[in-house]
Amino acid sequence: MSTRGRLVVLVITVLVLSGVAVGSVMHASARADQRDHQQDGGPPVSAGPVTLGVSGVSGDSASSGxxxxxxxxxxxxxxxxxxxRDELVSVPAGEPAGARTASGVRCLRFYAAGGEGICLQRVSGVLQxxxxxxxxxxxxxxxRHFALTGIxxxxxxxxxxxxMAWTVFVSGDSYAGGVFSTRxxxxxxxTWTLDQSLEDYQVIKDGAQYRSADINFWGVTFADDDHFYATLGTGGRTYLVRGDVRARSVTTVRENVECPSLSPDGTRLAFKKRIPDAPADAPWHEYVLDLTTMRETALAEQRSVDDQAVWLDDHTVAYALAGDYGSDLWTVPADGNGRPTQLAMAALAPVVVVVS
Structure with a gap:
């Protein structure tokens, strides 16, 4: 091919690629406009002040009224x-389906107590x-903020x-195979002291020190500043563990407990439990465990709940289920009676706060 021919081909190729690029940008812009347009059918959302409550008021107090x-x-x-979308919003606790006040702060996961909050965020980058x-x-x-090693x-x-505690999904652990791994x-x-991984804590399982390369932890719930509960995964099984921050140790309490959530009065744990013969994509049922008697009570929600429940008060737990916008919030009585009730559509990661 002559030099002139090559030049013509080059010019045509550049024009074609430019057209594709312009088309892609216009398509992305149209999608962005659609995404940023307020969706019909939901409660109104407008910018305004949002607070995490009175400093020094505990989560128990926030849930008592x-x-x-x-x-x-x-x-x-x-x-x-x-x-x-993805911003922290606030509504009166008595009107959860009402108009939302948006904070401007975006979080993927969130929790708050005592006038302090933890917000797990995505930071968009050029490459990833x-x-x-x-x-x-x-x-x-x-x-202050801290880099996360996973999702x-x-x-x-x-x-x-x-x-504060957080859990992320990570990849790259050689032992994990096709199974998820967490940090x-x-x-x-x-003091801004950060324990990077609970895997550095001593594990006491069945009364003896336990070590394994496949240990994973997730779903922390705090009893106080020194003690917590969490899930330990190892050997294809899950365990409820009681943790001691000062001793840097955890002790197994019970098998087949995931994502525990301590009640405001500190006497019960809501959790999800794998049910035998359940479908692989819907294996969990919600239970409440009495920490004094160790008696389990199955809750009235029959759908599989893949979430760490939140106590709205001493009698009600809330959790997320898949919805038209990603997820909706539902509630169910903590005593096993009643039936599930939708709390709020298009919502995730709720917490009750007390404002002055």
Whole structure:
């Protein structure tokens, strides 16, 4: 081919590729416009002040009043398509389906107590996204942030607000094969001491020290600033463990317990349990465990719940299920009676706070 011919081919190729690029940009722009347009059919969402409650008020206190208490508000991740998607929003606890006040702070996972919050965020990058854990004060201002090694999945704060925990999914562990692997970290915001991985803690299983390359932890729930419960996964089984931060140790309590959530009065744990012969894509049922009698109570929700439940008060637990916008929040009585009730559409990661 002559030099002139090669030049013609080059020019045509550049024009074609330019057209494709322009078309792709226009298509992406149209999708972005659609994404940023407020979706019909949901509650109105508008920007405004959002608070994580009164500093020093514990999670127990936040959950003690009735749902109609004007000082109680529900804060959660907004899943409605529009300019405020993924932002933390606030509604009166007694009107969970009402108009939402959007904070401008975006989180994938979130929890708060004692006027402090933890927000697990995605940070968009040129080549790939990264993730970080952001410690928030009561007015959602960043106090400090920490890089995450994987995709956020769980977050919790102790009743005082001093201790925080998060779990991420990670890849690259040689032992994991096709099974997921996790990293769970615990942070003391008084000293900014960070335990990067609970896998560094001593494990006491069946009364003896236990070691294994396949240990994973997830789903921390705090009793106080020194003690917590969590899930230990090893050998293809899961265990409820009781943890001691100062001793840097965990002790197994019971098998087949995942994503525990301690009740405001500290006497019970809501958790998900694998049911024999259940479908592989829907294996869990929600239970409540009495920590005094060790008696399990199956809750009235019959659908599989892949979430760490949240106690709205001493009698009600909330959890996320798949919905039209990603997820909806549902509630069910903690005593095994009643039936599931939708709390809020297009919502995730709820917490009850008390505002002054």
């Amino acid at each position: 009735g749902p109609g208490d004007p000082a109680r508000r529900l804060v959660f991740r907004n899943m409605l398509w529009g300019p405020h 996204d990264t993730y970080r854990a952001v410690v928030l004060d009561a007015d959602l201002h960043e106090r 956020p999945t769980r977050a919790r704060v102790s009743p005082s607000g001093h201790m 769970t970290s615990i942070l003391d915001t008084r």
